Amino acid sequence: MAESPPSHRDPTPFVELIVKFERPLMRYIRSSVPRLDDAEEVWQATAIVLWEKFEEFDHEREFLPWAQKFAYFESLKQRRKIARDRMVFSESAMQAIADTHQSSQEHLDRRSRALKICMDSLGSKDLALLRSRYDSEITIGELAGQMETTAKTLYRRLDRIRDKLAQCVRRRVALAEE
Numbered sequence: 001m002a003e004s005p006p007s008h009r010d011p012t013p014f015v016e017l018i019v020k021f022e023r024p025l026m027r028y029i030r031s032s033v034p035r036l037d038d039a040e041e042v043w044q045a046t047a048i049v050l051w052e053k054f055e056e057f058d059h060e061r062e063f064l065p066w067a068q069k070f071a072y073f074e075s076l077k078q079r080r081k082i083a084r085d086r087m088v089f090s091e092s093a094m095q096a097i098a099d100t101h102q103s104s105q106e107h108l109d110r111r112s113r114a115l116k117i118c119m120d121s122l123g124s125k126d127l128a129l130l131r132s133r134y135d136s137e138i139t140i141g142e143l144a145g146q147m148e149t150t151a152k153t154l155y156r157r158l159d160r161i162r163d164k165l166a167q168c169v170r171r172r173v174a175l176a177e178e
Helices: 012-020 022-030 036-056 063-081 091-120 124-134 140-147 151-177
Strands: none
Touching: 012 022, 012 036, 012 063, 022 036, 022 063, 022 091, 036 063, 063 091, 091 151, 124 140, 124 151, 140 151
């Protein structure tokens, strides 16, 4: 059996797009695949199919909607694979989720941009606390010990920061929608 010759196409355009849209595509997948392990499996399968089909991609069009179609079908394959699991969405539910996600994408993008701006406006101590809490595996108890305070105090401080961010995001999104 003869092997097919290796592909010599430049992967740079594909890599740039897949890196740029990794997070929104994973959010899309997570909206229809409840378990993180399954979602990561769908993400990997989707990335492989996207690479295989990339020569067919029309660069005049948006990459994300094109990629989401493949992710949708990979999600369906995953659903069929784990069909005996009781936490499986029906195909019609998955289609409804996909449609809802598509229609809310612009709003989600506005909120994401607003959150970045709002986070940039936080004080350095608040930003450092958020990063310590959410960008690492450290627990609140361990963080409280490092900061020589109580877990309860940190929870209250995090609640205040999250409230401040939520208000800021709401204001910015409302302004952007006017």
